[in-house]
Amino acid sequence: MKIAFVVQRYGEDIVGGAEYFTRLVAERMSKYHEIEILTTCAAEYHFWKNEYPEGHDVLNKIRIHRFTNATKRNPNKHTKIQETVYYSTHSVNDEISWITEQGPNCPELVKYISQNRNKYDCFVFFTFRYYPTYYGIKEVENRSLIVPFAENDPALDLSITKEIFESASGIIYCTPEEKKLVERKVDIKKEKVSDIVGCGIEIPASIPHSEKLENMKYVLYIGRIEGSKGCYQLFEYYQRLVKEVPDLPKLVLAGLDAIEIPKHNKIKYLGFISEDDKYSLLKDAEFLIMPSPYESLSLVTLEAMGCGIPVLANGECDVLKGHCLRSNAGLWYQNYEEFSECFRFLCSNAQKRTKMGENGKRYVEKNYSWDIIEKKYLELFCLFDPGQKQTIS
Known part of the structure; x- marks a missing residue:
């Protein structure tokens, strides 16, 4: 299978958070399927400045396709509209304005997904609250999974958030608490395919003592x-x-x-x-x-x-x-x-x-050894190719 992982930024120097999680999963699942990353040229999340070169790249044997963001985030504008949609009476258009300002505002990425959706068997969107997920998932509804990274904040109460979860073919939760939160806030239909997966944790077999803080408690x-x-x-x-x-x-x-x-x-x-x-x-x-x-x-x-x-x-x-x-x-x-x-x-x-x-x-x-995590992802990918039997290598 050819599977696109859609994420707001991606790179070796991006450590921690959803983006690092995405890279770990992509590198592990590339043993079984052709994984391609669709992302933006942003390296940081405050302004979404275009810092990586546009076009194709390869990192740890994973093919990356980066697209230029149309605008940088305006922090003052973003804060103002977020206060409105989070805490005041507002319209759907206000929410659309929020997701645009939330960013990364990358219509070229969405255009690519629309024009090339038949080249991929499945699209996996990482993080629900960003522009590429909201617009991208609309283009590939019946071939999409979402890894929401949901937290207990007002973004889950928005009508556009409900659209995202309704559009996705399946949901990949990180924890039981996240699943419970999303189901309570977004009113997920019982027939929606989902699983609690998370990410593999691989601790080095040998860890030397820290030289930075020797003999310090x-x-x-x-x-x-x-x-x-x-x-x-x-x-x-x-x-x-x-x-x-x-x-x-x-x-x-x-x-x-x-x-x-x-x-x-x-x-x-x-x-x-x-x-x-x-x-x-x-x-x-x-x-x-x-x-x-x-x-x-x-x-x-x-x-x-x-x-x-x-x-x-x-x-x-x-x-x-x-x-x-x-x-x-x-x-x-x-x-x-x-x-x-x-x-x-x-x-x-x-x-x-x-x-x-x-x-x-x-x-x-x-709960978080890679063989367990890989098996769960493979079972979810079978939704899009049910005739293919998946095995852990």
């Missing part, structure tokens, strides 16, 4: 450092707790800094890190802290569990709380008092941390 945050990821609250809670318990482990941060990190002798920022450094840092951390209130899967949470360290998560996020409950490998908080208690408990109970780490490894192996 620390808790770790990896990801975009911004308000929507709960980082303001994390800084507030951590600095408050340090005043009460001065000998706490340091808070180490790695990833893109989109806000001003507090200057504090117990907070250390590493910037971007390599994949090898990521696993070394995870292995040596006391635990991972995940303060985000909005997640649809959280690869780094699963990577931490796969490395055998516990997770302290924001309990306002049902997905993160669900991982902790099913794995028995994490704790969660919903206010400062709970944050303080959980943080201190994990710091002072090495045996409990070890046990939770073992639980996490089993959870990841049972």
Whole structure:
């Protein structure tokens, strides 16, 4: 089969989030089918500037077809119209204006899908809230799957979101919590094909100790450092707790800094890190802290569990709380008092941390090994070629 993966941006230097997830799945599924990426020339998501060259490219043997965005996002305009469609009475035209400004505004990509839809057996759209998904899925309704990456925010309440899910032939959820959320918010028909799949987690067999933080006790945050990821609250809670318990482990941060990190002798920022450094840092951390209130899967949470360290998560996020409950490998908080208690408990109970780490490894192996993930994708692809029997290589 020839299958198109449609995603808003794609590249080796795009780490984390839906785009990184897409690349991992594409590279694994290329063992079984011809996978081609249809994407834009954007490398970043704030303005969708055209940075990659237009046309064809190849990354890790995956063919990529990039299209130029017609416009950059106007942040002020985007914020204004988003406030309207999220929180005020509005029209469908307002929602259309929002999806255009949300971007990436790439009519050439949609035009290509329309003109070449018969060249592909199936189109898989990654992330529901972007222009290429809304317009692209309309062109290939009966040959489309969507991986929504849905979070509990007002975008799920929009009428254009309902259109997207109605148009798709099937839905690939990341977690049970995401499935429950979408079915509740969007009123998915019972006959709609779906499965809870997620992404494979592959932990290196041998992980060296981190040279960056040798002999240092620390808790770790990896990801975009911004308000929507709960980082303001994390800084507030951590600095408050340090005043009460001065000998706490340091808070180490790695990833893109989109806000001003507090200057504090117990907070250390590493910037971007390599994949090898990521696993070394995870292995040596006391635990991972995940303060985000909005997640649809959280690869780094699963990577931490796969490395055998516990997770302290924001309990306002049902997905993160669900991982902790099913794995028995994490704790969660919903206010400062709970944050303080959980943080201190994990710091002072090495045996409990070890046990939770073992639980996490089993959870990841049972639910997120690549053979399980690949089998589920292959079964869904059979919807578009039922005569073809799929086997795991």
